[in-house]
Amino acid sequence: MPVTAIVGAQWGDEGKGRIVDYLAQRADMVIRFQGGDNAGHTVVNEHGTFKLHIVPSGIFNPSTRCVVGPGTVVNPDNLLRELSEVEDAGVSADNLWLSERAHIVMPYHPVIDGLQEQARSEGARIGTTKRGIGPTYADKAARRGLRLGDLLHPDWFKDRLAPVLEKRNRVLAEYGEPEMSLDALLDKAEGWRNALGHRIIDTLPMTRQAVREDQRVLLEGQLGVMRDIDWGIYPFCTSSNPIVGGACAGAGLPPTAINNIIGVVKVYSTAVGGGPFPVELEDADGLRLREIGNEYGATTGRPRRCGWFDGVAIRYASWINGFTGLAVTKLDVLDHFEEIKICTGYRVGEKVLDYVPDTPLLRHVEPVYETWEGWMQSTRGVRNWDDLPKAARAYLHRLSELADAPIRYVSVGAEREELIPIPTPWP
Numbered sequence: 001m002p003v004t005a006i007v008g009a010q011w012g013d014e015g016k017g018r019i020v021d022y023l024a025q026r027a028d029m030v031i032r033f034q035g036g037d038n039a040g041h042t043v044v045n046e047h048g049t050f051k052l053h054i055v056p057s058g059i060f061n062p063s064t065r066c067v068v069g070p071g072t073v074v075n076p077d078n079l080l081r082e083l084s085e086v087e088d089a090g091v092s093a094d095n096l097w098l099s100e101r102a103h104i105v106m107p108y109h110p111v112i113d114g115l116q117e118q119a120r121s122e123g124a125r126i127g128t129t130k131r132g133i134g135p136t137y138a139d140k141a142a143r144r145g146l147r148l149g150d151l152l153h154p155d156w157f158k159d160r161l162a163p164v165l166e167k168r169n170r171v172l173a174e175y176g177e178p179e180m181s182l183d184a185l186l187d188k189a190e191g192w193r194n195a196l197g198h199r200i201i202d203t204l205p206m207t208r209q210a211v212r213e214d215q216r217v218l219l220e221g222q223l224g225v226m227r228d229i230d231w232g233i234y235p236f237c238t239s240s241n242p243i244v245g246g247a248c249a250g251a252g253l254p255p256t257a258i259n260n261i262i263g264v265v266k267v268y269s270t271a272v273g274g275g276p277f278p279v280e281l282e283d284a285d286g287l288r289l290r291e292i293g294n295e296y297g298a299t300t301g302r303p304r305r306c307g308w309f310d311g312v313a314i315r316y317a318s319w320i321n322g323f324t325g326l327a328v329t330k331l332d333v334l335d336h337f338e339e340i341k342i343c344t345g346y347r348v349g350e351k352v353l354d355y356v357p358d359t360p361l362l363r364h365v366e367p368v369y370e371t372w373e374g375w376m377q378s379t380r381g382v383r384n385w386d387d388l389p390k391a392a393r394a395y396l397h398r399l400s401e402l403a404d405a406p407i408r409y410v411s412v413g414a415e416r417e418e419l420i421p422i423p424t425p426w427p
């Protein structure tokens with residue numbers, strides 16, 4: 001540590017929640033720095049199985065301060081629901097803090113998200129989570145967003161909401177949807193203020209103090225680079241920056257404060273939602289990856305699209321993020337495959353690209369694979385690098401080579417302790 005960013009190195013769902021939960025056992029602070037409750041971060045530990053959407057995955061360690069950072073968008077109703085779930089499992093949420101600068105996902109945002117998605121033609125559908133993420137970030141950029149801190153100033157909140165709601169209601173009317181009433185939304189805001197007001201603070205002083213005192217801080221990303229708004233498969237992407245570049249603005253610390261950048265990476269590829277996904281397998285191997293890996297969306301339950309590991313995409317992710325290390329997950333899923341493939345290039349006509357081109361061209365690439373021998377034995381009980389099957393170690397070495405970063409953790413199961421920490425230097 002002390003400041004370690006944990007970011008998705010692929011299309012999301014790499015196992016970020018699982019890795020943050022493990023590392024948070026020794027962390028002083030965890031900051032979620034972008035996205036909203038479109039996230040589904042699964043954590044399996046002694047308290048049970050949780051699908052966290054907006055609550056940081058460090059919540060299970062009572063001495064870890066958990067911060068929903070300024071770069072996030074927060075649906076207060078969903079947050080309150082999630083807090084109840086966590087507290088019902090006997091976990092204290094007393095150490096959860098909300099940045100006053102985080103934007104509010106207002107009740108009209110998910111409705112507009114759903115309507116916009118429906119209006120897109122089949123091939124143009126992004127497959128959003130319909131959590132209102134895009135419309136909320138759009139309002140933020142258009143400077144008509146409402147923020148959590150605004151809730152603490154009822155007059156200011158009302159003055160800002162009234163003209164915004166007029167515009168949003170015009171959009172709802174265009175789609176033939178009922179308008180929302182200002183009074184009803186103000187009542188809702190009062191409920192949010194009463195339930196969450198004590199947690200809404202300026203999170204900068206506590207973040208600055210933690211960094212200055214060399215406390216152990218984790219920056220928890222949402223989604224992955226391939227759905228980043230600038231570097232992902234635009235427009236089939238989310239509306240924020242899951243890459244580490246987003247962590248500075250989204251958490252409130254300078255780039256020089258970040259010591260480690262851990263890319264969380266699954267040993268194969270999955271994506272949920274629309275857009276080009278070159279390694280997608282529509283054959284028996286794809287189905288087996290989905291069934292053995294239990295690849296169904298943590299937020300929407302949708303089956304995830306599955307394919308072999310994409311070495312071109314990881315090279316790209318590594319450059320954009322500057323990974324200092326990798327947390328490799330789901331190695332155990334490959335225990336059942338006699339042969340494993342890795343995509344090392346994208347063929348377009350006569351050429352083979354070793355980089356990820358922009359979306360219009362990416363739609364037409366064909367993956368070029370190399371084949372690796374499987375190990376056909378269980379890795380779930382393994383806790384030391386040296387005890388991994390030789391073929392598994394060779395495969396992991398190849399992943400590390402393609403990512404140009406050392407492996408720091410290998411996850412071999414969903415539960416907290418099903419993990420192999422790798423000694424330095426990387427073997």
Ligand code: GDP
Nearest residue numbers: 013014015016017040041042330411412413414
């Ligand atoms: P996140 O969004 O990046 O936090 O990842 P998700 O929670 O959406 O998806 C990861 C899924 O894989 C969850 O169901 C985890 O419980 C599960 N998982 C994480 N690590 C492992 C692992 O090493 N092996 C297996 N079999 N499952 C894992």
Ligand code: IMO
Nearest residue numbers: 012013039040127128129222223237238272273
């Ligand atoms: P975690 O944090 C996987 C995908 C959606 C859609 C696109 C835009 O669990 O990895 P949005 O609702 O953000 O406007 O949807 O991004 N998507 C995710 N895919 N994991 C997620 O989160 C995702 N969050 C959004 O499927 O294609």
Ligand code: MG
Nearest residue numbers: 013040041298
């Ligand atoms: Mg997820």
